[in-house]
Amino acid sequence: MMCTKDKIRTAEDMERQVLALGFLPFFRCGIPGFSIEERTATEYWFSDEEEGPWEWKGPVIREGHCAYGKLYNKKAGYVSLEWLPHLMNWRRSRRYAKDEDTAALDDVVLQAIWGEGSVTVKELRCLLGFAKRRGRRCETDLVDAMQSDGKISLEPILTRLMMGMHVVISDFEYNIDRHGRPYGWGVARYTSPEVLYGRQDAGCTPEESYRQIYGHLRSLLPGASEKKLQELIG
Template sequence: MANENGTWIMYGVEWDDPECLHTVRDAINYINEVGFLPLFKNDIPGFSLEERTVPEYWWCGDPKVDPWEWRELIARSGEVAYGKFFEKKAGFISKEWLPFFANYRRDGYDFDALWDDEKASRRQKKIMDCFEKEDELYSNELKLRAGFGKDGEKGFDGTVTDLLMKTYLCVKDFRQRKNKKGEFYGWPIAIYSKPEALWGYDYVTSRYDESPPESGKTIEKHVMDMYPIATAAQIKRLLGGAFGTEVRSKKKKFRQPKEWIIPANPKYYDIVHAFDDETIINWKQGAGIIEGDTVFMYVGAPVSSVLYKCKVIETDIPYEYSDRNLTIKALMKIQLQKKYNPEEFTFEVLKNEYGIAAIRGPRGITNSLSEALN
């Protein structure tokens, strides 16, 4: 924090203070313990990494004791999400708490569904499209690929910050750039990624079965339990949203039926023969899918092709299942309408002719693909 003379003042503790974090491992353990933590001091006293470290060690350049260096190591660890998560400022969210933030901040929307419902900007879409084919991108490379910069789109940093705040992106690492000879140079820069690329789609979206306000109330209660002196206004400023209010059930909005392409992994379910003896089966319900929608089932390797067109005839069927590969909170009932030749809509066809390079969760389809499938 800068004082009236422009001098940067850091708040913290002495090295021998019982609350002092001495190493990056101490910091990771503490973040996992409290669940989420801003990097710098904010309205809630004590709720930051800054206030639990030695002020004199910031920006000293020694990764053993410099919390500024720790943020790079924490992002790289894969144990904690790092990004501009709090008031558009940097902070950390543990793996345990990320699904709560994802459901709350995204309002239950995957990005494709957000775009389909016209709730995402064109600039956000340009950035997120870059991650259809890549799991990670240097910030400068992302800026170039998404068409920002000189003679292109404006507001790259602000658009990325909005996507970080909504948890559609996080900072996976910090690395030096490479020159044409493959040699590293310059300061380390941010490597962006989708949280799903770190921890899997099913895990990141595992709270989608509850309403976003419920996830918000859970976050709020956790902060109040840790910091009883925090007010609802302070929490709202830091975390965003209508904290301090009762959770109200959301009325379902009517919309016209939509078409989705959804993944099916033959390693976990014999989807290839699922419709051999019946035309109606239960399937994991995807976020945003409602009765009346159409789903095209893309079967993963070794098939790697769209095999079925189905009508969704019932949703919100209660079901609880979880293992290290899959989490199911609800089922939908789908009815077979059409089978496709496995050679017709292969992964290569989807990628090269329709621009769909990854199917990790339910996503809308383009008009051209819809016409071909129908």
């Protein structure tokens, strides 16, 4: 049965629940009670007076005990480091690009992230030639594959790379006001799991990793439908 019924009221509570469950989506996922959104005390979800899960995302990542990104059906969530090797092992054996051209674009973006170590979307656009730098455009093979105006959304590419466990979010960066306080929505910084957590080795085949994840989630979520469980595992 699913444990940790206490409501989330602090960043420490949120991290504790991720570590206890192993996997935890940020938003509702169709499995009742299995999300940070549903487990957070109402007064902390989008509060004007109190910090909440939105502000706690970065601090929990920086603690270094769980990875974060769009990991569950293209939506955000955490996985504990205990289960990270198995999720990486399974997801990296799968393909999330719809065709060879899409896979090639994903690979160019991934190579750029690996080359820099970590990037924001703005930095990535400069690297790939989607934004001007020093008065001229950067040149990459990717630009040749784009429309003539160079417009492309990096969001679906980054989402596929996160779903494939090639990329995670290492932190969120905020603008600072004149009083030294952060404000606005945080800007995600992307990196590879290896950069943040070192080499991950599940010590088994992808299929065995899948079976271990499935068994864990099935025991944790006995009432979940097979469809929702499959969507969660990815």
